[in-house]
Amino acid sequence: MSNTVELLAKDLNGNGGVYCPSAKADMKLWNSHPKVYLDVASTGEAKCPYCGTEYKLKAGEHVGGHH
Template sequence: MNTTAENRVVDITPNDLPLACSGPKHETWNGHPRVFLPIESDSSIECPYCGTVYRLHGEAGHH
């Protein structure tokens, strides 16, 4: 998993699935509720709570 802090874009691989977001820093005291994000192969999705964009490089498979 590779994160770019400036624009909150996170590059992920199929090994990082299932995809869940709990806030930009993933700290329980200042995050948002943990949400699972439905991502498709070789695509991206934005978290509705914090705006972090996740980009999947590869096949999503059964996730």
């Protein structure tokens, strides 16, 4: 059961990434997997190796220093 989460640049942390599980993916921490850091800024998307959730930067969004 794969889920895709569209992100705005402001949703990323200072390193250009997010953590999964994420509240944005409507996940409950108690029934998920270990917290994992995903680098979204470098390619505009990242997929969680545990649950398969895909995090994608919304079209037109740019992260400072990453284009």
